[in-house]
Amino acid sequence: xxxxxxxxxxxxxxxxxxxxxxxxxxxxxxxxxxxxxxxxxxxxxxxxxxxxxxxxxxxxxxxxxxxxxxxxxxxxxxxxxxxxxxxxxxx
Numbered sequence: 001x002x003x004x005x006x007x008x009x010x011x012x013x014x015x016x017x018x019x020x021x022x023x024x025x026x027x028x029x030x031x032x033x034x035x036x037x038x039x040x041x042x043x044x045x046x047x048x049x050x051x052x053x054x055x056x057x058x059x060x061x062x063x064x065x066x067x068x069x070x071x072x073x074x075x076x077x078x079x080x081x082x083x084x085x086x087x088x089x090x091x
Contacts, residue, residue, distance in 0.1 A: 006081035015085040016047060016077035018055040024088055025080045031088045037061060041070040049077045051086070 003011045017025065017034075024031045035056055039047040051061060059075060068075075 002079075004067060004079055004081050006084060009081055010082040012084075013082040014079045015050065015082040017050040018052055018076070019078055020052045020084075021050055021088075022078035022080050025084050028084070029088065031085075033063070034064070035065045037065050037075075038057055038067045039070065039073045040067045047063060047073060049075060071083075084088070 002014050004014045005011075005017075006012045021031050021034055032052065034050050034052050037049045037051065038045050039049065045067075051059070054065060055061075
């Protein structure tokens with residue numbers, strides 16, 4: 001997994017989230033309900049993406065979430081600091 005250079009946490013793991021969740025994380029606000037989608041390659045997890053309900057609907061993502069195959073990985077997602085994301089989820 002790659003790293004992102006965060007102003008608050010320095011070099012940190014990356015979380016991939018929709019633009020709506022990214023805006024909340026960057027503003028240091030609590031994120032609302034969201035769904036996690038795992039992307040797999042040959043049955044192994046390679047990525048996790050987080051999407052708010054509006055993006056789940058707009059993108060036509062399956063509900064409830066199911067693992068996505070590698071060909072479905074090209075979904076729009078913004079990289080954010082995983083530590084900032086974790087903090088926003090815990091608010």
